[in-house]
Amino acid sequence: MxxxxxxxxxxxxxxxxxxxxVLSVRGxxxxxxxxxxxxxxIHRQELLERIRRENQRAATLRADELAAMGATLRARxxxxxxxxxxxxxxxxxxxxxxxxxxxxx
Amino acid sequence: xxxxxxxxxxxxxxxxFASNAAPEAPTSDAPRILESRRFGRLEVSADQVLxxxxxxxxxxxxxxxxxxxxxxxxxxxxxxxxxxxxVAFPVLPARxxxxxxxxxxxxxxxxxxxxxxxxxxxxxxxxxVAQDTLxxxxxxxxxxxxxxxxxxGYQVVLHDxxxxxxxxxxxx
Numbered sequence: 001m002x003x004x005x006x007x008x009x010x011x012x013x014x015x016x017x018x019x020x021x022v023l024s025v026r027g028x029x030x031x032x033x034x035x036x037x038x039x040x041x042i043h044r045q046e047l048l049e050r051i052r053r054e055n056q057r058a059a060t061l062r063a064d065e066l067a068a069m070g071a072t073l074r075a076r077x078x079x080x081x082x083x084x085x086x087x088x089x090x091x092x093x094x095x096x097x098x099x100x101x102x103x104x105x
Numbered sequence: 106x107x108x109x110x111x112x113x114x115x116x117x118x119x120x121x122f123a124s125n126a127a128p129e130a131p132t133s134d135a136p137r138i139l140e141s142r143r144f145g146r147l148e149v150s151a152d153q154v155l156x157x158x159x160x161x162x163x164x165x166x167x168x169x170x171x172x173x174x175x176x177x178x179x180x181x182x183x184x185x186x187x188x189x190x191x192v193a194f195p196v197l198p199a200r201x202x203x204x205x206x207x208x209x210x211x212x213x214x215x216x217x218x219x220x221x222x223x224x225x226x227x228x229x230x231x232x233x234v235a236q237d238t239l240x241x242x243x244x245x246x247x248x249x250x251x252x253x254x255x256x257x258g259y260q261v262v263l264h265d266x267x268x269x270x271x272x273x274x275x276x277x
Contacts, residue, residue, distance in 0.1 A: 038212055043262055050270055051247035051262060052163035058194050058233040058244070059164065065234035066143075069195065070178045072241040072274060 117144045119153050120172035120182060122253045141190035144173050144183070154187060155251070157258040159217065161231075162247065167192060170258070181232065184249070196229040202243040202272055208263050210250060217259040218252035227251040229258075232274070242271040 004012060012020040018040060023031040034042050061069075137154075139147040149171040160167050169187040180201065186192040199206045206228070220226055228250055230243035245268035251258045 039216070041211075041213055041262070044264060047246070047262060047264065048162060051244065051260070054233060054244045054247065054270055055161050055163045055194070055231060055260075058231045059192050061193075061195065061234065065236070065239065066178070068234055068239040069181060069232065069241050073178065073181055076274060 116176040117147065118174045118176070119147055119149055120174050121153050122155075122256050137187060139171070139185065139187060139190040141185060141193070143193065144175065144185065144190075147171065147173060147185065147190065149187060152256070155184070155256050155258050157249075157260070159259060161194065161249070161260050162262075164192065184229075184231075195232040196249065197232055197243060197274075199228040199230040199243070199245060199248050202230050202232075202274060203245060203268075206245060206268070208245070208248065208261070208266060208268060210261060214250050214259050214261045218250055218257040219255050220252050224252070224254075227253055230272070233271075235271075241274040243274055244270055245272045246270040 006012060006022045008022050008024050010022055014020065018034070018036040021033040021035075023033050025031075036042060134151050136148040136150040139149055141147060153171050155170045155172060157168055157170060159165065164186075167186040167188050170184040171187055173183045173185045173193070175181070175183070178195075181195050181197060183193040183195050208228070210226075210228075215226070218226065228248045230245055230248050232241055232243045234241055246263050246266060247260055247270070248263070249258050249260050
């Protein structure tokens, strides 16, 4: 691991397109500013880890848990509006139709 | 203790995607047969396969899924891995978990599912059961964005979001 000491206001470049700026240091908290192209995802590691754990929990469902799931859903079904379940192609969203383009070309 | 009949998932349907995209070359391939201990024998045709090219977090190697809808567990459906049918993720439409769910989807996620500008997409929440209380939760912090027209999916990580990783689905 490369270890670099930086002061607030100083920057670090990763490759040609990712720039990390130390904004401030207060006690044990460091504020970093990251600018990167939008195709580069920037994640807090602990959130990724928590979602990974949730996925693992969801994938290892036991039969009794499955039964509990069914029971909860049946109890809910009376009280919530039932949205179309499963996957169906949604009709194209026409809400952003402020300008009409008449096919030129 | 009486055995619960609900644990036997007998009637399962593999969900087809109502594709409104230009018809692709007709798929003459024979359907893929998946043997799942939980769902039995599943016949999955090519146009029923959902591709998550980045996988799901922790399951990055599993890219192809089909959507299975067991009748007994309606409205719950399952994303079943085509590569490892033993791996199945229970999902619900996120709006069914929280009626006014409206997360800000980052542009890279829309790009990942090749969404057209303004195209409406499906958002699914992966559900899990708490082992101690047997309560059902939905993950609204890491929803799965689906473009049904292209049969592409992507798990979105929502930073700085008010939505819960374990949204309790109570019976009210």
